[in-house]
Amino acid sequence: MLPSTQLSPTxxxxxxxxxxxxxxxxxxxxxxxxxxxxxxxxxxxAPTEAIPPIGAALGVWLAQLHHRTRNLRSHIDxxxxxGIYRYAYANLATAFEKHGLDPAYARSVDEEFGSKLATxxxxxxxxxxxxxxxxxxxxxxxxxxxxxxxxxxxxxxxxRRGIGAxxxxxxxxxxxxxxRFYGEKGLLQAFLEAxxxxxxxxxxxxxxxxxxxxxxxxxxxxxxxVAFWPSVVEWCGKEETGDLVKLGKTYIETGWGANWASAxxxxxxxxxxxxx
Numbered sequence: 001m002l003p004s005t006q007l008s009p010t011x012x013x014x015x016x017x018x019x020x021x022x023x024x025x026x027x028x029x030x031x032x033x034x035x036x037x038x039x040x041x042x043x044x045x046a047p048t049e050a051i052p053p054i055g056a057a058l059g060v061w062l063a064q065l066h067h068r069t070r071n072l073r074s075h076i077d078x079x080x081x082x083g084i085y086r087y088a089y090a091n092l093a094t095a096f097e098k099h100g101l102d103p104a105y106a107r108s109v110d111e112e113f114g115s116k117l118a119t120x121x122x123x124x125x126x127x128x129x130x131x132x133x134x135x136x137x138x139x140x141x142x143x144x145x146x147x148x149x150x151x152x153x154x155x156x157x158x159x160r161r162g163i164g165a166x167x168x169x170x171x172x173x174x175x176x177x178x179x180r181f182y183g184e185k186g187l188l189q190a191f192l193e194a195x196x197x198x199x200x201x202x203x204x205x206x207x208x209x210x211x212x213x214x215x216x217x218x219x220x221x222x223x224x225x226v227a228f229w230p231s232v233v234e235w236c237g238k239e240e241t242g243d244l245v246k247l248g249k250t251y252i253e254t255g256w257g258a259n260w261a262s263a264x265x266x267x268x269x270x271x272x273x274x275x276x
Contacts, residue, residue, distance in 0.1 A: 059194030089114025219255030
């Protein structure tokens, strides 16, 4: 389906781990070693200049995954994964209430957007696409001192049919958090610009839902992720976590209202290129 992608000989290769043996009855998989660190763990000490090429490579790879799987048999799906993926929407009200925001609004977000996850059917989505599921391996190229990087995409257990906007938004939200708290190394911008460029080359995004719905869902999902997950996985202190919840709500409002002027001034400005 999508064994690997590489933008040029000097840029990171993105691939799935090599599978050597599978025994479904014994629940055993034997795969090749994909590296000692995931991208989230590697990012804080990585050279700043190494991060944008990684973001770009991942953006192109993800766009190819979404494009190449649009016409796969749609009856093959993962209903359990759809339910799991709604978790942030279903529990958004808890984060809102904890930080002084209206939980009723959060519940309306779940009703409007969380409910759509059950019926989205545009393409195959990885389902948990974030830096923690990207393993990084560095090695010397052809005996030189130049390090090449291989990025392996792992943890496919909640892969499902869906809309690619959710994959993009989840990675974008986690990239934003890494950039914000560990040195502003440019992961978010590079990832979004590359995804948008590759998706535009591939043609229409969003399937029968259309490109405006795709961008709308992307911005809303970004907001939900930023508002909910930092209240569960600690990134910072309580006050700054509250700021993240409020920031997430702002993006939810921007996406839900299709306020492209507001989006143009924010972190997700590159995705507006999908509307052209």
